[in-house]
Ligand code: NAD
């Protein structure tokens with residue numbers, strides 16, 4: 001298939017592009033580079049060995065989006081583009097609603113006009129809200145605790161409504177748990193701008209000497225070691241889940257399918273820290289501080305539906321995730337180059 005990957009220069013998108021090409025798909029990318037560097041494209045081309053057409057514009061620009069669909073043959077779309085920082089979304093709610101909803105509106109309108117009806121959407125485990133029991137299942141009610149999370153709840157609902165109106169659509173809502181790790185080459189990885197919000201990028205920067213120590217947000221949760229538990233999934237496994245979901249959309253009768261992409265295993269903050277220390281080969285400095293507002297004690301997937309319906313299972317271990325994250329960070333201490 002010829003697959004348009006929105007946000008294809010970003011963290012998860014870039015890893016997915018590599019696996020799409022490996023699976024025999026033609027890929028084209030749209031990205032406005034608001035949270036990505038052009039250098040990633042050259043690295044993707046050297047890994048895949050193919051020239052990747054990149055369209056650098058903002059998807060909210062409906063005219064440019066329409067122009068792209070009018071001039072390119074596209075069979076399916078994987079829609080990663082969006083803003084993703086929870087804290088920032090609380091400070092700039094309108095920017096999050098505008099970007100994450102606006103980009104989806106112009107994309108889906110252009111798809112409908114050109115009768116392209118296969119869409120894979122990047123949703124998130126954040127749609128399970130604050131009080132969901134674990135493991136989390138796709139039929140749980142959805143809610144959110146911050147504007148970022150609400151954009152995911154809302155886009156899911158918008159896409160379900162599109163599918164009711166136009167039942168020939170085939171839409172996958174993929175709810176990712178906590179993506180971490182990097183391509184095994186160490187040349188593609190996560191490159192957060194500013195101070196990392198997420199655990200593994202923060203530990204990586206401590207390990208490489210860019211931050212003094214990890215601050216562990218709370219050790220008084222009712223979890224085995226008191227720190228919060230998450231379902232960390234290797235970005236390579238996550239990328240494979242997209243390739244599997246795309247294949248499944250070609251054969252399913254359901255207009256909308258929702259799949260959790262997680263391992264089903266919870267790991268604590270200390271589990272992650274210690275796995276990272278094994279990757280680096282020495283202890284890393286940390287201190288325990290108070291809980292972070294909005295955090296929940298435990299989140300992990302029931303990935304059974306994706307295992308069964310996609311024939312997909314996450315296979316990479318936490319040690320593997322940390323080893324790959326460390327290879328990327330140690331080879332690229334400052335992330336991607338600017339030029
Ligand atoms: P990312 O920021 O690395 O990638 C998103 C890409 O989209 C960036 O390259 C950015 O430049 C681009 N982009 C943003 N707005 C755009 C617009 N209006 N037009 C064109 N391009 C635009 O993020 P990621 O971690 O790769 O996440 C990809 C998707 O997965 C996002 O939708 C995110 O919300 C979702 N998700 C991420 C996580 C996570 O922890 N990383 C977890 C669950 C869901």
Ligand code: WQD
Nearest residue numbers: 086124126178197198199202215216217228230269292295
């Ligand atoms: C993991 C654990 C922290 C940093 C977020 C979004 C979620 C999804 C994935 C997009 C928590 C602890 C963290 C640090 C710490 N994104 N921690 N010190 O919060 O599970 O999920 O990213 O959809 O929507 O909310 O991930 O990596 O921020 O935190 O102790 O410096 O690590 O408290 O327990 P989270 P995270």
